[in-house]
Amino acid sequence: MKLMEKELREIASDRAFLGSIxxxxxxxxxxxxxxxxxxxxxxxxxxxxxxxxxxxxxALISKLEESGVKVVPVGEETLERVNAxxxxxxxxxxxxxxxxxxxxxxxxxxxxSKSISFEEALEKGNFSYSSEGLYGGNTDFVQMGYGLIIPIxxxxxxxxxxxxxxxxxxxxxxxxxxxxxxxxxxxxxxIALSKTLPYVVSSTACGAAWLVIVMQKIPVYNIPxxxxxxxxxxxxxxxxxxxxxxxxxxxxxANVLSSLSGMAxxxxxxxxxxxxxxxxxxxxxxxxxxxxxDAEIATGLILLAVMSVLCFWFAVKGVGRMRRSYS
Numbered sequence: 001m002k003l004m005e006k007e008l009r010e011i012a013s014d015r016a017f018l019g020s021i022x023x024x025x026x027x028x029x030x031x032x033x034x035x036x037x038x039x040x041x042x043x044x045x046x047x048x049x050x051x052x053x054x055x056x057x058x059a060l061i062s063k064l065e066e067s068g069v070k071v072v073p074v075g076e077e078t079l080e081r082v083n084a085x086x087x088x089x090x091x092x093x094x095x096x097x098x099x100x101x102x103x104x105x106x107x108x109x110x111x112x113s114k115s116i117s118f119e120e121a122l123e124k125g126n127f128s129y130s131s132e133g134l135y136g137g138n139t140d141f142v143q144m145g146y147g148l149i150i151p152i153x154x155x156x157x158x159x160x161x162x163x164x165x166x167x168x169x170x171x172x173x174x175x176x177x178x179x180x181x182x183x184x185x186x187x188x189x190x191i192a193l194s195k196t197l198p199y200v201v202s203s204t205a206c207g208a209a210w211l212v213i214v215m216q217k218i219p220v221y222n223i224p225x226x227x228x229x230x231x232x233x234x235x236x237x238x239x240x241x242x243x244x245x246x247x248x249x250x251x252x253x254a255n256v257l258s259s260l261s262g263m264a265x266x267x268x269x270x271x272x273x274x275x276x277x278x279x280x281x282x283x284x285x286x287x288x289x290x291x292x293x294d295a296e297i298a299t300g301l302i303l304l305a306v307m308s309v310l311c312f313w314f315a316v317k318g319v320g321r322m323r324r325s326y327s
Contacts, residue, residue, distance in 0.1 A: 028214065051072075051085070182323040
């Protein structure tokens with residue numbers, strides 16, 4: 001317990017940790033600002049979008065006009081500049097990349113092309129969530145919120161915990177102060193726990209704070225489960241950092257290995273869809289924040305818990321190997 005209290009005091013006074021909190025806050029604030037601003041512009045009555053459609057696709061034209069788009073036939077001369085052209089026979093959409101409103105036109109087309117609304121999808125899934133705060137039920141940027149901002153708010157503190165914890169152990173190795181611990185009667189388990197738990201608790205507290213901020217703009221569901229996910233993910237990454245820093249032969253090697261560990265988590269987002277996708281950490285976070293808990297979410301959390309136990313077990317073994325190297 002004394003070791004963990006010492007580590008927590010050092011974390012609280014660590015300028016790198018305090019700086020990381022500022023960087024995380026700025027990052028989350030910028031993402032929410034972009035989410036808020038782009039959504040406001042997208043649904044503003046002052047946004048004038050003109051789309052040319054060939055043929056008489058009344059359903060498409062009706063949906064576009066309901067969303068505030070002016071629809072004109074292809075080839076018709078208008079005072080407004082056409083922001084996109086839809087070829088209904090081929091499904092091709094042409095835009096002018098130099099036109100600043102072309103992105104908004106694509107977003108409008110993407111929104112109205114969905115066969116069912118967000119509310120209808122919730123009803124079919126027997127959900128009872130309210131879309132309040134989503135600009136009158138418009139969900140053009142829900143994917144950005146649940147698929148990007150919330151996962152970043154949860155993953156970023158865990159990544160910072162990984163980086164700071166690995167630097168802590170490496171610093172003690174360099175100063176040779178860790179030898180005092182290794183020659184003491186304190187067990188490998190207690191040493192590993194003291195180097196892991198304080199950073200996990202700090203990361204989880206940061207993640208919970210960012211979720212509170214995100215909730216001001218995006219409806220976030222299952223907050224307790226998200227905090228549990230933050231804790232488990234932080235435990236996995238920080239345990240890996242202890243293992244790496246205890247086993248690495250040099251600071252450079254440890255930094256490279258920790259960077260690769262973090263990159264593996266980030267790149268998991270880019271993996272092609274498969275049966276494994278539902279259990280990737282970022283997908284689990286997205287599902288928890290926007291759905292009722294189900295079997296897949298429960299399975300994903302169990303897998304994260306098993307991974308956290310395994311990674312901590314390896315961290316304990318890493319401390320044991322480091323102790324033998326100093327004996």
